[in-house]
Amino acid sequence: MLEFFQQAVNGLSLGAIYALIALGYTMVYGIILLINFAHGDIMMVGAYVGFFSISLLGSNILVAMIFAMVTCAVLGVLIEKIAYKPLRNSTRIAALITAIGVSLFLEYITIFLLGATQRVFPASAFPAKYYNLMGIVISNKDIFIIVSAVLLMIVLHYIIKRTRTGKAMRAVSLDREAAVLMGISVDRTISVTFAIGSSLAAAAGVLVGVYYNTINPLMGIIPGLKAFVAAVLGGIGIIPGAMVGGFVMGILETMVSGYGSSLYRDAAAFGILILILLVKPTGLFGKNNGEKV
Amino acid sequence: MLEVKDIDVYYGAIHALKKLSITIEKGKIVTLIGANGAGKTTTLKTISGLIRPRSGSITFKNVDITRTAPEKIVAMGISQVPEGRRVFSAMTVLENLEMGAYLRRDKKEVEMDMEKVFTRFPRLKERRKQLAGTLSGGEQQMLAIGRALMAQPELLLMDEPSMGLAPLLVKEIFEIIQDINSQGTTILLVEQNAHMALSIADNAYVMETGEIVLQGTAKELMNSEEVKRAYLGG
Ligand SMILES: Nc1ncnc2c1ncn2[C@@H]1O[C@H](COP(=O)(O)OP(=O)(O)OP(=O)(O)O)[C@@H](O)[C@H]1O
Ligand SMILES: [Mg+2]
Numbered sequence A: 001m002l003e004f005f006q007q008a009v010n011g012l013s014l015g016a017i018y019a020l021i022a023l024g025y026t027m028v029y030g031i032i033l034l035i036n037f038a039h040g041d042i043m044m045v046g047a048y049v050g051f052f053s054i055s056l057l058g059s060n061i062l063v064a065m066i067f068a069m070v071t072c073a074v075l076g077v078l079i080e081k082i083a084y085k086p087l088r089n090s091t092r093i094a095a096l097i098t099a100i101g102v103s104l105f106l107e108y109i110t111i112f113l114l115g116a117t118q119r120v121f122p123a124s125a126f127p128a129k130y131y132n133l134m135g136i137v138i139s140n141k142d143i144f145i146i147v148s149a150v151l152l153m154i155v156l157h158y159i160i161k162r163t164r165t166g167k168a169m170r171a172v173s174l175d176r177e178a179a180v181l182m183g184i185s186v187d188r189t190i191s192v193t194f195a196i197g198s199s200l201a202a203a204a205g206v207l208v209g210v211y212y213n214t215i216n217p218l219m220g221i222i223p224g225l226k227a228f229v230a231a232v233l234g235g236i237g238i239i240p241g242a243m244v245g246g247f248v249m250g251i252l253e254t255m256v257s258g259y260g261s262s263l264y265r266d267a268a269a270f271g272i273l274i275l276i277l278l279v280k281p282t283g284l285f286g287k288n289n290g291e292k293v
Numbered sequence B: 001m002l003e004v005k006d007i008d009v010y011y012g013a014i015h016a017l018k019k020l021s022i023t024i025e026k027g028k029i030v031t032l033i034g035a036n037g038a039g040k041t042t043t044l045k046t047i048s049g050l051i052r053p054r055s056g057s058i059t060f061k062n063v064d065i066t067r068t069a070p071e072k073i074v075a076m077g078i079s080q081v082p083e084g085r086r087v088f089s090a091m092t093v094l095e096n097l098e099m100g101a102y103l104r105r106d107k108k109e110v111e112m113d114m115e116k117v118f119t120r121f122p123r124l125k126e127r128r129k130q131l132a133g134t135l136s137g138g139e140q141q142m143l144a145i146g147r148a149l150m151a152q153p154e155l156l157l158m159d160e161p162s163m164g165l166a167p168l169l170v171k172e173i174f175e176i177i178q179d180i181n182s183q184g185t186t187i188l189l190v191e192q193n194a195h196m197a198l199s200i201a202d203n204a205y206v207m208e209t210g211e212i213v214l215q216g217t218a219k220e221l222m223n224s225e226e227v228k229r230a231y232l233g234g
Helices: A002-032 A039-055 A061-087 A092-114 A140-162 A164-174 A176-181 A186-212 A221-234 A239-259 A262-279 B040-048 B070-076 B093-100 B107-120 B122-126 B137-149 B167-182 B194-200 B218-223 B225-231
Strands: A130-133 A136-139 B002-011 B014-024 B029-034 B055-060 B078-081 B155-159 B186-191 B203-208 B211-217
Touching: A002 A039, A002 A136, A002 A140, A002 A164, A002 A186, A002 A221, A002 A239, A039 A061, A039 A092, A039 A186, A039 A221, A061 A092, A061 A186, A130 A140, A136 A140, A140 A164, A140 A186, A140 A239, A164 A176, A164 A186, A164 B093, A176 A186, A176 B070, A186 A221, A221 A239, A221 A262, A239 A262, B002 B040, B014 B029, B014 B040, B014 B055, B014 B186, B014 B203, B014 B211, B029 B040, B029 B167, B029 B194, B040 B070, B040 B078, B040 B155, B040 B186, B070 B078, B078 B137, B093 B107, B093 B137, B107 B122, B107 B137, B122 B137, B137 B155, B137 B167, B167 B186, B167 B194, B186 B194, B194 B218, B194 B225, B203 B218, B203 B225, B211 B218, B218 B225
Parallel strands: B029 B186, B029 B203, B078 B155, B155 B186
Antiparallel strands: A130 A136, B002 B014, B002 B055, B203 B211
């Protein structure tokens, strides 16, 4: 039983990371019906920005995270304006292929500029400490990851539910034409969505650096895919669904690794995807039309 | 107040509006009637800037708005109650009304206008926290009207507000339209219910396949043999 709780705790921090990434997938999908396959790579860029601001500028982890979030917010907006906006009225498959192109571009430009070798996240940025809670071991890293992810989700929830911009995002996602008739600028709303989604991914990137200690230019692929599965699991386009889906994926993955074999953990993730698509394609939180926020 | 002049609108190869002209004077109720597919909704969408005419011009309060962005058109004072209500289903009644006031920064006045909407539609007030998608059809239509009013429009475009409502509610909606107008808002009313529309309008236009085929005062059209035969059932 203790073992079970230990695995669950381990899974929480991984799940928090998946949830942060899944949110960006789901928000972008909710508003332009695009699976932004470059989203995991934006997370990777965030990890690198965090890495360099720690190793070159000597900033602490929080400053590194803010730095990464701001940089990726700009990057996300630029990607949308340059790559996706011109395709807004073309087929969805065209936009999807473009997203894969952007993904490859980000991966290989990073390899070109910074090399393919992995880098070790400076240990000094986050000296590890372990705490024992009634037999369950939890590290300060886990606590940091979970707390910062949850705080970011609370901020996001506030923005979406309470602010004028957040309400406009929901309106555009529900009925774009009606939103335009309210005087809402669709372009601006889409930009804001990309900015927020990408900055959450950047935060996740820095947290991945803290979690695994190493980063590399292709680090966005697998977590990106798993976060995508998490978003689908929760119901793509549905924000609370992405949060729950992320945690479920993280916990499931550590359970599979812990009780089965870590060889199966990726297979488990994609097994889940196939299962949802067969049983309830709209996801846990999805209604029958379930495409919207 | 509004001058639509010789506009041509296409959907791909389909010529949806052909040299269409409409004039609306301040303070009036003008109705646009016509059969399904005549181009009424297209006309309203073009005025709101959702669709661009290929040629012709639209002027509002002496300003050319033919190529103006839709959000600017709203800011200038043209709101629309779209066909099929189009309320934001997963947002509350209150949030829907807030969206109507999206461009306004005068918080105090917005609150006052919100109270006015609630006075006009007490049922919305009771349901302010309810999701718009769970409202009845009539309530949704009231919400769509309230939402459009929250922008403080000088010109209100209404696309078939009586569609799908029970006769008693239809009567209520038409009374509301008259009341909104009497408080100073100019109205362009698109309707299939020609009889009701003509009975409250000052002027009327009749559309067929993208063209205006008849126009005049509502009284004239009500007595016109053609209108009687085609739209008033006798
Ligand atoms: N998005 C579109 N793409 C192609 N054709 C369209 C589009 N929207 C409308 N049309 C066509 O343009 C014509 C006018 O349509 P519109 O919706 O303006 O008619 P309407 O008078 O509002 O009809 P109704 O009374 O049924 O609402 C119709 O022939 C319609 O099929
Ligand atoms: Mg119509």
